[in-house]
Amino acid sequence: MVRHNNQLPDNLPQLQNLIKRDPDSYRDDFRQQYQHFLSSLEVFALNPGEENQxxxxxxxxxxxxxxxxxxxxxxxxxHLVDLLKNHATTLDPIMRNCFVKALILMRNKNLIPAIDLxxxxxxxxxxxxxxxxxFLQTHxxxxxxxxxxxxxxxxxxxxxxxxxxxxxxxxxPKAAKMSVDIMIELYKKNIWNDAKTVNVIATVGCFSKIxxxxxxxxxxxxxHDDEEKGSDDSDSDNEVDLKGALMQNRVNKKTKKRKKQLEQIKKQAIKAQKKKKNAPAxxxxxxxxxxxxxxxxxxxFKQLQSTNERFEVKLMHLxxxxxxxxxxxxxxxxxxxxITRFLQPHQRQVTRIMQFAAxxxxxxxxxxxxxxxxxxxxxxxxxERNSSDVMAIGLNATREICMRCPLAMGEELLRDLAMYKTYKEKSVMMAARSLIMLYREQLPALLHKKDRGRLTEAQAERKIRAYGEVEVHETIPGAEALLKDSKEIDLGSDDDSDSNDGQWVNVSHSEDEGGNMESGEEDDDEEDGEEENEDEDDDDDDEEENTENEDDESDAGEEDEEVETDEKSESCVKENLKKKKANDDKLIGVQVLDAKEAAQELAMTRIFTDEDFRRINAAQLKKTVTNARKRPLEKDRAEFVKLNSIEMIYKKRKHDKESRLETVKAGREDREKFGWKDGRKNEHSSKTNSEKRKRKNFVMMRHKARSKVKKSFRDKQRAMRKHLLHQKKMK
Known part of the structure; x- marks a missing residue:
């Protein structure tokens, strides 16, 4: 059968549609087009820089x-691969994109091996x-x-x-940059997240000349994760969409479609809210x-010392x-x-440099x-020649460094910095007290006696490690709490135990922490003062006794035998008390050793349950809490220093514009009308010309302003003489 008016060779979209429906019927037509392709390809290879539609x-x-x-x-x-390999840079951009898209299309249909493509x-x-x-990077x-x-x-x-x-x-450089971008993106997507990829980026990428x-x-x-910014914007958009959808649902007609859309928007808003609540990972x-x-x-470090690149690149190296x-x-x-060379208050990004030092x-x-x-x-x-914020930042940086290396601080320097605990600015005072709190846990012997505070059970049990010493636990810390009765490990009221459930309590760093610190230190100061007063009283008593003894010796020699007998009896009592105290200490030491051995044996022979760990955590928490401390100790340190911990300044922040306007409006309530008050009893009565002149346009009063020319010294003399003569005549 001969088909008249056959337009298929010229109408490729129609032929493509027919071939997909019935491939066998149009095989000859396809072969004809394929031969046409081969001939056109040979012609195009002669001049690949021109476009061929x-x-x-x-x-x-x-x-x-x-x-x-x-x-x-x-x-x-x-054919396409050979053409791209031989003429990759000389091909016309439109034709090159066409060949690449065709190969990607065939790769999606599994007609080309992945490695070759x-x-x-x-x-x-x-x-x-x-x-x-x-486009290639995405594919x-x-x-x-x-x-x-x-x-x-x-x-x-x-x-x-x-x-x-x-x-x-x-x-x-373009190929190398694209390659490292692809590897980083595949690592973030957990596809090439192995050590091989990381070490190639470390050995080749970080030392590249590009x-x-x-x-x-x-x-x-x-x-650095730039995707988080976009997520925050999307969360805010979701909140706006939810408000708008709720408002539309109130006004518009209720339909099933709109109800379904509202439910979907609510689900998205709930997901966005959960993302906000979760801590950033x-x-x-x-x-x-x-x-x-x-x-x-x-x-x-060697590359950093020899580079002359921008300061931002140096900060990345550091x-x-x-x-x-x-x-x-x-x-x-x-x-x-x-890094010490950059530690100057006027240095750009100095807080980040402090962060690197920590x-x-x-x-x-x-x-x-x-x-x-x-x-x-x-x-x-x-x-003190610097501002209070600069001083607070310096103290915070010192605390972060000493938190990781406590032995770096000397006794003299620490005691000098501890004296800022009574500084007039609260930001400096709180930063100094945080440093004191750190060394109360790490090395209390470096602090002055009045700054050490009262020892807690956890501090007494904690061993001060020397340089390079590693703390090795022979048993689970706090396992001896399981040997006691559960009633003895109660942290307080039943409400507290139910709410906390034996877990650590997270308390945010705020100004309340400073208040607790102040009260704790006041208690410590009072105790130290009482101890010092007791010592002074004892010294005074000793001096009085000595003087009395001297007077007695001088006045009456007959009572020497009685005094000697009294001294002997007192010495015997003191010796007995010392022996009793030593025996008590030995008993306590034996009890502590027995408890540790029993706890170690218990940990080796028993599998602890969740209830056991809850009791252990409760006992450990109880050891760290005393009257002078309102929160558990933070013993673990993070791998990275947060910039907020250095820039954290305790001070009363300024209100934003909305809160300031609220306070202004609240102050205007129950008050007379704000503005200038004139002396008129009737507000609706007319004003004087001088009062009206203040509200007139400048063009209307310009002639008055011109007349007010500054007088010369001679004119002032004449006016003064005229005034004095006038006053003399009036007399």
């Missing part, structure tokens, strides 16, 4: 129907086409993610990673997977090095004198190495 349409047509004729289209992908796309990252590179990430959706293909991932690492060393690659690699280890596991952290820290030192407890003694401190660093940093902060920040 017909070839563009043919390529997309064959890619759409290639799954219908797999035998005829076996060599079709290879991805290697080609990695090579195309060198093309000077920004849109193409971003590569999506394709690798889909391949590892059900299970990770280790062989394929290893091959792609090796090729990616070679691209990272490429001299082309600045964009270097900055991207450093940001990867700093854990940061993934810093990349810096933990570095194989050679010491070598990386030394290399970055941040990464400080995190490596703090997490892996490294030794890099040259880092501390280098992050680089840990217990294994000798105190002599970090002590110059503390002295520099004390000399440059904690002086």
């Amino acid at each position: 017909s070839l563009d349409e043919l390529v997309m047509f064959i890619a759409q129907v290639a799954q219908c004729y797999p035998e005829e289209c076996v060599k079709f992908p290879q 991805l290697e080609l796309f990695f090579q195309l990252l060198t093309c000077p086409d920004k849109n193409l590179r971003s 590569i990430i999506t394709d690798i993610k889909n391949m590892n959706a059900k299970h990770k293909d280790m062989k394929l991932n290893s091959t792609l990673q090796n090729f990616m690492y070679s691209m990272l060393k490429d001299a082309n 600045m964009k690659v270097l900055v991207a690699s450093l940001k990867f280890f700093l854990g 940061f993934n810093f596991s990349g810096i933990h997977l570095v194989h050679n952290p010491q070598g990386m820290a030394e290399g970055l 941040d990464v090095i400080s995190r490596l030192i703090g997490i892996h407890q490294l030794f890099l003694f040259g880092y501390y004198p280098y 992050q680089a401190s840990h217990e294994l660093v000798p105190g002599d190495i970090i002590e110059p940093v503390l002295k520099t902060i004390a000399n440059n920040f904690i002086t």
Whole structure:
């Protein structure tokens, strides 16, 4: 049968639709178009820099129907791959995008192996086409993610990673930057989250000569997450949408569709609210997977000393090095004198530099190495010539450093800083008291006696460790509480025990903490004062006794025998009391040893339940709480120093505009009308000309202003003489 007016060769969309419905009937038509493609491709290869619209349409047509004729289209992908490899940079951008889209379309239909296509796309990252590179980056990430959706293909991932690492060393900066971006994105999506990827970024990316690659690699280890900003904006949008939807639902007609939409919006708002309540989670596991952290820290520090880049890049180097030192407890003694140079109040980003100094401190660093940093902060920040905020920031930074390396603080410097606890500015006072509270737990012997406070049971049990000493527990701390009766481990009322359920109580740092601190210290000062007064009274009594004894010896020699007998009896009583006290101490020591041994045996022979751990936590909490302390001790330190802990200043914050307007309006209530009051009894009566003149337009009063010319000295003399003569005549 011969078909008249056949328009299929010229109408490719119609032919594509018919082939997908019935491939066998239109096989000849497809072969005809495929031959036309081959001939057009040969012509295009002679001049690949020009656009060919017909070839563009043919390529997309064959890619759409290639799954219908797999035998005829076996060599079709290879033709496009060869053309892209040979003329990648010289191809017309439109034609190059067309070939790439056709290959991606065939890859989605599993007509091309993933490795061959991805290697080609990695090579195309060198093309000077920004849109193409971003398009390829999105496809590569999506394709690798889909391949590892059900299970990770280790062989394929290893091959792609090796090729990616070679691209990272490429001299082309655009290809290298795109490669590191792809690796970082795949790591964030938990696809290539292995140590191999991290260490390639650490060894190649962080020491790259290409600045964009270097900055991207450093940001990867700093854990910057730009997606959180977008999430916050979306949460606020969800709240606005919920309010608007509720208002529309009140006004509009009630229908099933609108009701369903309202329920969906409510669900989204609940999800957004839950996200806000959850604490922000940061993934810093990349810096933990570095194989050679010491070598990386030394290399970055050497690179930092020799670089002439911007100050922001230097801050990134300092941040990464400080995190490596703090997490892996490294030794890099040259880092501390280098960072000391930037510790000046006028230095830009000085609080971040203090943060880096605190992050680089840990217990294994000798105190002599970090002590110059503390002295520099004390000399440059904690002086009365600076403002109170600068002094408070210096004290907070000192506290954060000493929290990680308590042995760095000297006794003389600590006692000098502790004297700021009575400073007139509250921000400085609270910062100094927080430092005192730290050393009450760590090294109370360095503090003055009046600053040590009362020892709690937890402080008495805590052993002061020397440099390099590791605390090893032979049993579960607090397990001896299980040997006692459960009634003895009650924290207070029944309400408190039910509400807390034996867990730690989280108390926010606020000005109330300062109030508790003040009351505690006042109690301590009072106790110390009472002790000192008792000592003075004892000394006075001793002196009075001595004088009385001297008087007795001089006055009456007959009573010597009686005095000697009294002294002997007193000495015997004192010796008996000492022996009794020693025996009591021995008994207490034996009881403590027996309790520890029993607790150790209990931990070795018994599996603790949730109720047992609840009792242990309650007992440990009770040890840390005394009259002078209202919250549990914070023994654990975080891996990273928060900038807020250094910039935390206790002071009365300024009100925002809305709160200020509320206070102003509240003050105007029950008050007369605000404004200037004139002396008129009747408000509706007329005003004088001088009062009216104040409200007139300047144009109306301009002639008056012109007449008020400043008088000369001669005119003033004449006016004064005239005035005096006039007064003389009046007399």
